[in-house]
Amino acid sequence: MTTSKSPTVWRLSGIQRALLIYVVVPILVIVGVGIGVGLDRINVQEQERLKEDLELLGRAIRVPVGEALASNDDAAVQRALDSVFEIGRIYGASVFDVNGNRIAVAGIAERDLSRSRVAQQLVMTGEQQERVRQISGVRMFSHFIPVFDDLRQANGFIQINRQASDFDSTFARLSAWAWGIWVAMAVLTLTIVIFGHYRGVGRYVNVLTQSMHRVEAGERDYRAPEDGPGELADIAHGLNSMLDSMQRSEMELEAHRRHEQAMQRKLQYQEKMAAIGGVASGVAHELGAPLTIIDGRARRLLKNSNDAESERQLNAIRGQVGRLTRIVQQLLNYCRPAAEQETIITPVAITKLMPEVIENVRHEQPENSPELTVSLAPVPEDVELIADEARLELALVNLVRNAAQVAKTHVELRTEVIEKQVQEGADECSHWLQIDVLDDGPGLAQGITTAELVTPFFTTKGQGEGTGLGLAIVDNVVREHRGSLVIENRTDIAGGCRVRIQLPLQLVNKE
Secondary structure, eight states, X not given: OOOOOOOOTTSOOHHHHHHIIIIIHHHHHHHHHHHHHHHHHHHHHHHHHHHHHHHHHHHHHHHHHHHHHHTTOHHHHHHHHHXXXXXXXXXXXXXXXXXXXXXXXXXXXXXXOTTOHHHHHHHHHOOOEEEEEEETTXXXXXXXXXXXXXXXXXXXXXXXXXXXXXXXXXXXXXXXHHHXXXXXXXXXXXXXXXXXXXXXXXXXXXXXXXXXXXXXXXXXXXXXXXXXXXXXXXXXXXXXXXXXXXXXXXXXXXXXXHHHHHHHHHXXXXXXXXXXXXXXXXXXXXXXXXHHHHHHHHHHHHHHOOOXXXXXXXXXXXXXXXXXXXXXXHHHHHHSOGGGSOOOEEEEOXXXXXXXXXXXXXXXXXXXXXXXXXXXXXOOTTEEEEEEXXXXXXXXXXXXXXXXXXXXXXXXXXXXXXXXXXXXXXXXXXXXXXXXXXXXXXXXXXXXXXXXXXXXXXXXXXXXXXXXXXXXXXXXHHHHTTOEEEEEEOSSSSSOEXXXXXXXXXXXXXX
């Protein structure tokens, strides 16, 4: 499983960058433009206000200055100029006659305006004038106001000076405050957007992304938490639903694949059986009649023979003929499909069938053969074994016969009803009949598996002692009844072998 570091709040995601570029930045630009326009307007208004202040001051002293000029009272003119410093923030003021000659001065002022175009325009038009001028090395804003006599004739003018930086400093302070607030608001807005997006949206998007990465890494059972805003919760729900659907599809595909494999194996098995069956049928047909003739003539010769050696040889011949006959019959039993045989599928009386199997084998055994016993467990009344009793008896007889051939003293046929979990794809059946055939012989050689033992013509007996078809027939019968076969060494005693068959039981139909 791959893990990723938890994203920090300040690591910008794609959505956060989009918000900043397409939302926050345009808003800040618009606000900045608004601040710039507003500051420019405020600057104009502030300059107008400062100019109006100078104009008001000029108008306030224009009348007394005019009267003083008319009466040639220079002292009165000086007093009027001095009063300007008491009224407002003025750096200098002066009174000039119509020719531009200075009559009185207070503070920083120009000495002579006789050659100034401003003075000429002021006297000629009688209108106020404004100029930014260098006075004594200082950049000043000068306001010129004409002074009239009683006949409304210009008899001089007043120059009031204020430092030009006063206009700029006021605007600079205002601009600094405005842009400082804008920067603070920009930082605050960015912080709110980034942190707010992370808390409200980003962390849930990160969880969804991590969930997708975990699923991609192989955690197919992992599901995303359906938390967060409604839209993101819907996305998480949709993702989980999609993963559930994909998982169901994968399970269906896997079940279909297993079914196809089982059908393929079944088809291959049937094809193999058909091929072997064809060979076995031909062999049985070709050998049946000659073997019958050989056995019949050997029997007639045996009746007419009085020689012990001849009788021994004839009995040997008949024994080998009987062995060949049994091999042919085993081939037919193994290779003939169940569907081609006369089968009768009926409820099987287990308590009756098992003792019959023991008796059938016991009649074949010579004296001093191993003891054969049967141990039956009760079967619940609500279940029963539905099977082809003849085929099942054939399989059990083969198992008990094989066990009796290798056992030392005892062979036991044991039954038990167990419960097994229903496997996917199998018929619904929880009760199974477990049949064990136990012997106390030498057991299986190390490394031999059930698959090898049920392979046709594979045998652990010596040459001439076995055909290798007995267990193959048993496996064939068990498969026909949808059961399982396991052959293994016993663990409860030293040596010995256990053959275990499990067959499904069905519920009793009470209708």
